[in-house]
Amino acid sequence: xxxxxxxxxxxxxxxxxxxxxxxxxxxxxxxxxxxxxxxxxxxxxxxxxxxxxxxxxxxxxxxxxxxxxxxxxxxxxxxxxxxxxxxxxxxxxxxxxxxxxxxxxxxxxxxxxxxxxxxxxxxxxxxxxxxxxxxxxxxxxxxxxxxxxxxxxxxxxxxxxxxxxxxxxxxxxxxxxxxxxxxxxxxxxxxxxxxxxxxxxxxxxxxxxxxxxxxxxxxxxxxxxxxxxxxxxxxxxxxxxxxxxxxxxxxxxxxxxxxxxxxxxxxxxxxxxxxxxxxxxxxxxxxxxxxxxxxxxxxxxxxxxxxxxxxxxxxxxxxxxxxxxxxxxxxxxxxxxxxxxxxxxxxxxxxxxxxxxxxxxxxxxxxxxxxxxxxxxxxxxxxxxxxxxxxxxxxxx
Numbered sequence: 378x379x380x381x382x383x384x385x386x387x388x389x390x391x392x393x394x395x396x397x398x399x400x401x402x403x404x405x406x407x408x409x410x411x412x413x414x415x416x417x418x419x420x421x422x423x424x425x426x427x428x429x430x431x432x433x434x435x436x437x438x439x440x441x442x443x444x445x446x447x448x449x450x451x452x453x454x455x456x457x458x459x460x461x462x463x464x465x466x467x468x469x470x471x472x473x474x475x476x477x478x479x480x481x482x483x484x485x486x487x488x489x490x491x492x493x494x495x496x497x498x499x500x501x502x503x504x505x506x507x508x509x510x511x512x513x514x515x516x517x518x519x520x521x522x523x524x525x526x527x528x529x530x531x532x533x534x535x536x537x538x539x540x541x542x543x544x545x546x547x548x549x550x551x552x553x554x555x556x557x558x559x560x561x562x563x564x565x566x567x568x569x570x571x572x573x574x575x576x577x578x579x580x581x582x583x584x585x586x587x588x589x590x591x592x593x594x595x596x597x598x599x600x601x602x603x604x605x606x607x608x609x610x611x612x613x614x615x616x617x618x619x620x621x622x623x624x625x626x627x628x629x630x631x632x633x634x635x636x637x638x639x640x641x642x643x644x645x646x647x648x649x650x651x652x653x654x655x656x657x658x659x660x661x662x663x664x665x666x667x668x669x670x671x672x673x674x675x676x677x678x679x680x681x682x683x684x685x686x687x688x689x690x691x692x693x694x695x696x697x698x699x700x701x702x703x704x705x706x707x708x709x710x711x712x713x714x715x716x717x718x719x720x721x722x723x724x725x726x727x728x729x730x731x732x733x734x735x736x737x738x739x740x741x742x743x744x745x746x747x748x749x750x751x752x753x754x755x756x757x758x759x760x761x762x763x764x765x766x767x768x769x770x771x772x773x774x
Contacts, residue, residue, distance in 0.1 A: 381667060384627035385658035387688075390434045391651070393626040396619030397435055400424065400610060404439040407584040411548040412446050418584025419608065421571055423556065425593045426612035427750050427763030429652035432588035435612070436552045439586060447547035449476045449537075455558040455589075462498045462530065462563050465551070466491070469537050478544040490536055497529040530570040538583040548582030557589035557596055557748075564600035572603060591753045614649030623654045628662075632669040639675045646682065648765040653689070660685040693770040696751050704751075706732060707742040711752070711760070712771035721768070725758045 384392055394401075407418030424432050440450045451468040455461040470491055473479055479487045538549035556564070567585070574581045587593075591611070597604035615623065621640055628635060635643075643661065647653035660681030665673050700708060710731035714723045725743070729736040743760065746752045751767075752760045762768050 381631050381633065381669065383659055383662045384631055385655045385662060387652060387656040387659050390437045391431075391623065391627070391655055392630075393623060394431070394434055394438045395623035395626070395651075395654075396615045397431065397438075397612070400435055400612065401439065401442075403608070403610060404435075404586055405442065407586065408439075408443050408446065408448065408547075408550065411448065411550070411582045411584050415542055415548065415579070415582040417571075417575055417578035417581045418550075420575070421568065421597075421604075421607040422584070422586045422610070423593055423597065423607050424586075424588040424610050424612055425557075425591050426588075427591060427753050429650060429764070430612045430614070431651040432612060433554055434651070436554055436586060436588050440550070440552055443547075443550040447545075448550045449473065449478060449541045449546055449548075450550045450552060452552045452554070454554040455556055455563075457558050460498070460563060461553070461559050462526070462566065463495075465530075465553070466494050466498055466533065469533065469549075469551075472549075473537060473540065476541070476546065478541050478546060483540070487536070487540070490532060494529045494533045497526050526566045527569045527573070530566055531573045534570060534574060534583055535581055538581055542582045548584075551583065551585045553585065553587040555589060556587040557593045559596075561596070561600045564597055564604070568597065568601040568604050568607075590748070590750045592748050615651060615654070616649065617644050620644045620647060620649055620654055623651065624658050627658070628673065633667045633671050633673065635673045636675065639673050639678045642675050642678045646678075646685075650765050653685075653765065656685045656688060657681065689764075689766060690770065692764060693767055696764065696767065697771070697774075699749070700746070700751070701742070703742045704746055707739060707746060708751070709771055709774070711762070712768045722755055722759045722761050725760070728760075 386392065403422065407422060410416055410418045424435060426432055436452075440452065443450050449472050451465065451472045453461050453464045453468050473487075534549065534551070541547070541549050553559075553567075559567075571585060574583065589596075594605075594607070594609045597607055621644055624640060624643060625635055639661070643654065643657045647657055657678070661673055661678045662681075663684070664680035665671065665677040667673065697705065697708070707728065710728045711723050713731055714727040725736050725739070728743075729739055732739065743752070747754065747760070750763055753763050755761050
């Protein structure tokens with residue numbers, strides 16, 4: 378009997394990115410402007426969604442597509458503990474070296490630029506100029522002055538993209554994940570550099586594509602007022618059709634199919650959440666241990682569900698335990714609210730009523746829970762849990 382590898386990858390980039398057709402089209406439009414016209418792809422493109430909805434997977438898929446049409450790509454993930462601009466410098470440097478786009482005669486000039494930028498951004502081993510403690514640069518689009526970090530990033534992006542284009546490539550694509558974790562200072566530097574590059578877009582074959590939690594648009598606007606002109610795209614749960622494709626396509630590549638009842642069971646249980654789909658697909662596969670030509674049945678789905686629910690419960694428990702007492706009170710009130718039980722969307726007024734407080738007094742825990750990615754706004758005065766089933770978990774508490 379042939380043992381087949383499990384094609385589902387919970388917590389990793391999926392082998393098949395289901396859905397996201399419109400989102401990928403937005404990215405391809407920016408890539409096409411770089412490839413066809415040799416110009417800036419557009420304003421900062423920002424995908425935002427709670428964790429587990431496939432932001433990283435979307436960016437990784439776009440990165441592969443950009444490389445297929447001749448772009449050099451750089452990738453960096455932001456962190457609360459580290460400055461991301463030094464990491465971006467290193468990523469661009471590595472990408473250029475891998476692509477071998479720096480001619481021998483220009484290597485000295487390229488190295489000189491990297492050294493200057495490295496000093497400004499505090500790349501390890503060199504003096505630190507950019508710090509989370511420095512005052513936020515207050516540069517509007519009408520201000521002709523650049524701080525040193527802004528000018529350094531602008532020069533790096535311009536020169537790297539021009540070198541790629543000059544050597545026959547399409548241009549430079551920069552991917553920044555977890556942008557919400559960047560400091561306001563670094564966001565301001567990034568926004569100002571892109572704004573300056575847009576002033577001579579025909580000379581800058583580059584696009585910058587990012588992803589972050591739902592708080593990212595507000596964080597960018599606070600960092601620089603013209604950050605609101607970035608292109609913001611929210612990712613939502615998958616439709617039933619796309620959810621089914623996320624399950625069937627990877628299995629079919631190994632000559633394994635799903636029965637209709639098994640497919641319906643997983644789609645219903647996952648509620649359109651990409652991570653849950655991968656998790657349930659994986660636990661069903663492990664329970665079935667299929668051979669080529671097999672069909673996954675609803676019995677095997679049921680055998681796999683306990684392992685999936687154990688993992689999901691651990692995620693629920695971690696979110697609950699990481700909340701402060703005030704945040705826990707907010708979450709319990711949100712879970713108990715009648716409209717939340719019925720629709721999943723809870724009004725600010727309903728939460729305040731459950732707590733016996735004025736609606737204005739709950740702003741602090743609400744904002745902190747949104748920043749943590751535990752809840753998300755879904756309309757004026759409405760919030761919902763970002764992890765399906767979390768409300769039921771809290772009601773059982």
